[in-house]
Amino acid sequence: MEPIGAEGRDAMRGLLGAVNESLGAPMAPPWEAACREVPRHAFLPEKIWVGEDLKECSRGAAPGEWLRHAYADTAVVTQVNDGQAAAEVGERWASCSASAPSIVFRMLDMLDVRPGHRVLEIGTGTGWNAGLLGPKLVTTIKVDPALAAQAAGCLERVGLGAEVVQGDGARGHAAGAPYDRVVATCSVRAVPPEWVAQTAPGGVVLVPWESP
Structure with a gap:
């Protein structure tokens, strides 16, 4: 870097x-x-x-x-x-x-990630959010293949090993479940049932809520 x-x-x-x-x-x-x-x-x-x-x-x-x-x-x-x-x-x-950094850090604080937690992020964006989560067990999903590859390259260059998955974030990523924390960087009007199903008992699903 x-x-x-x-x-x-x-x-x-x-x-x-x-x-x-x-x-x-x-x-x-x-x-x-x-x-x-x-x-x-x-x-x-x-x-x-x-x-x-x-x-x-x-x-x-x-x-x-x-x-x-x-x-x-x-x-x-x-x-x-x-x-x-x-x-x-x-x-x-x-x-x-x-996203604006203050929003990023507000959500990360609310997420209350602990050592050993498995985290699923919906909406990789640039990869910075996944990078901030650090060397934890992070899986992040992006639908756009070019942007997913770009984010994966950025994470690799800073020496962080989050798994970047190209796919439909609404479906989550069952292969890595269960997750202790699920966080969406995009606003939603309803929480997809897959996110709940892939969350471990006692886990947290954090999303920006958009009113209908």
């Missing part, structure tokens, strides 16, 4: 301060350590899209701006139009994004 550099370290400190402010309390020490050891920028692609108008930002063309977005406490779009080339002028819509 490439060094973060002085500018990156400053950006990291700013991000930690912003997350603490959003949470209303200091991050738990294990999660702060994970944030430092598994840097967010290592999971973002060379090209991202930012703002309401999804302005393109390339690391090669604007490295400073790219790094600022990587360590801002905001969501970053990492794919538009399902991976199809986006025209300079024309409709762009977000098809994959990295």
Whole structure:
């Protein structure tokens, strides 16, 4: 993994301060350590899209701006139009994004993962969330094969061994069940029965809930 550099370290400190402010309390020490050891920028692609108008930002063309977005406490779009080339002028819509870090750490804290727990993550995204969970028994699912491969590559480069599965997250991953924790990074209006069935007795299923 490439060094973060002085500018990156400053950006990291700013991000930690912003997350603490959003949470209303200091991050738990294990999660702060994970944030430092598994840097967010290592999971973002060379090209991202930012703002309401999804302005393109390339690391090669604007490295400073790219790094600022990587360590801002905001969501970053990492794919538009399902991976199809986006025209300079024309409709762009977000098809994959990295969640705001404060939301990521709030959910990780709520998940209450303990040593030895098996974790199933629905919605791999960039792979950063699975990376933050660290060397635990993590299985993460992504439906888009290109994004699943990209996330697996990022996890490998930072030396973390989460299992990345390409498939329909609504079905879970029965081959690795039962799981002590199931966490979804996408909002749902109903919890698929497969997630419940694949959760160990006394386990936790954590999802962002979307009202009908």
